[in-house]
Amino acid sequence: MSLFSRLLGRGARPGAADAVERKASRVAAYVALQHGGRPAWTPRDYAALAREGYQRNAVVHRCVRMVAETAAGVPLSAFDGEREATRHPALDLLARPNPREGGAALLEAVYGHLLVAGNAYVEAVCVDGAPRELHALRPDRMKVIPGADGWPEGWEYGVGGRAVRFARPAEGLSPILHLTLFHPLDDHYGLSPMESAAMALDIHNAAGAWNKALLDNAARPSGALIYAGGQGGNLGDEQFARLKAELEAGFQGAANAGRPLLLEGGLDWKPLSMSPKDMDFIEARAAAAREIALAFGVPPPLLGLPGDNTYANYAEANRAFWRQTVLPLVSRTAQSLAHWLAPAFGEGLRLEPDLDRVEALAGEREALWRRVTAADFLTADEKRQAVGYGAASTGA
Structure with missing residues (x-):
């Protein structure tokens, strides 16, 4: 039971x-029991994250582009057990996933969805049980169908009022690969870095809107028009409407900045200045940008953000970006792809990033080779194994 x-x-x-x-x-x-076989909808607004973050915020846009494009360009190696395969059908499929796009474009979409939504979905199109095409599916159109055992029993993809359901088979290749980032409070969906940085994102966007409003209003704080005329110190409705229209048409906006204001009929202009403390939103905007970069794992120097001296130079920041952000993401994605495709290409399939072909890590690789070469207590085969090559005596 x-x-x-x-x-x-x-x-x-x-x-x-x-x-x-x-x-x-x-x-x-x-x-x-929480779901009872009912669809579990994505608990966040993916469209809002994509619109307010990726589309309207330059820091988020650059972070997602940097991580996704860099990770998609990392070459992968295929292993059959412990033996590296020079050619493998899994690598051929990833290099040419479908007739409309190449492997880098597919992986860039997968990583982009993962960073924006915390979830990414890949569909496998099979012919006679063998995967022939791979397609990245939009996370906002996909929902998970939980099964009786708590694991997904299928997925439903809906668009334009129509839905397609993908059933999870008891064995063999699943039609859908669901990639997630860790979420401590959700059993089925991942957590986007953008959600963790939502407050910093709002601050950064609000500061940008503030700067835009300053430019639209002559690029300086507004003032007050004081009427000292008759009628109890008040303008008539018609006078008030005419004065407001003239100010908006002739003195508001960056094109009218510095234009002299001619006053008549008892009007006096009193400018309203802002204290340095009130102007501190500029520093708040820079701090918000650094916090957004932190959430995505991109060192601020790589984004050209000032005020962060954690890294000695650009090279150190770039190496940290590769080691702490790009390679962990590529490794876990390659592991998930290999586990997903194993029923079609063999249970011994293993996919790993080929670090020897990563130009950004050439300095580390050269230092490793120097240390291993200078180790006189190691045999030639042990030195080859230490740098990731098979022993020469085995013909590997």
């Missing part, structure tokens, strides 16, 4: 648990 059946009060003989129950998670049914 499964835990799900026990939770629903369905009795069974003691000791009657089968092999499936012994292999299953003991808490999976608790997760399943």
Whole structure:
């Protein structure tokens, strides 16, 4: 009897648990009860994140582009068990995933969706059980269908009022690969870095809107027009409307900055200045930009942001970007791809980033070779294995 059946009060003989129950998670049914087989919708507005972040914020746009394009350009190596394969059908599929785009374009879309939404989906189109095409699907159109065991039993992709459901097979290649970033409070969906930086993103966008408003209003703080004429110190409705229209047409906007203001009829102009403390929004905007870069794992010097002296120079920042952001993302994605494609290409399939072909790590590789070459206590085969090559005596 499964835990799900026990939770629903369905009795069974003691000791009657089968092999499936012994292999299953003991808490999976608790997760399943939250959904009951109903679709679990994405709990955030992907369109808002994409619009306010990637489309309207230069820092977010550059961070996503840097990480996605750099990660998509990392070459992958295929292994069959412990033996590296010079040619492999999995690499051929990733290099030419479909007739409309190359491998770098597909992976860039996958990494971009992962960074913006925290989720990425890849569809495998199979012919006679073998994957022939791969397509990246938009996360905002996909929803997970939880099964009775707490794991997804399928996915539903909807667009234009129509939906396509992908069922997860009991064995063999799944039609959908769902990649997620860690989310501590969600069982099915990942957490976007943009959500963690949402407050900094709002501050940065608001500061940009403030600067734009200053330019639209003669690039300086506004003032007050004081009327000291008759009628109790008040302008008539017609006078007020005419004065407002003249000010907006002739004195507002960057094109009219510095234009002299001619006053008549008892009007006096009193400019309203701002204190240095009120002008501190400039520093707040720079701090928000650094916080956004931190959420995406991009060192601020690589974005040209001032005020961050954590890295000694640009080269150190670039090396940290590769080691702490790009390579971990590529490694976990390659591992997920290999696990997903293993039923079609063999259970021994392993995909790893080929660090020897990464130009940005050439300095580290050269230093490693120097240290290994100077190690007289190592044999030639041990030196080859230390730098990632097979022993020469085995012909590898």
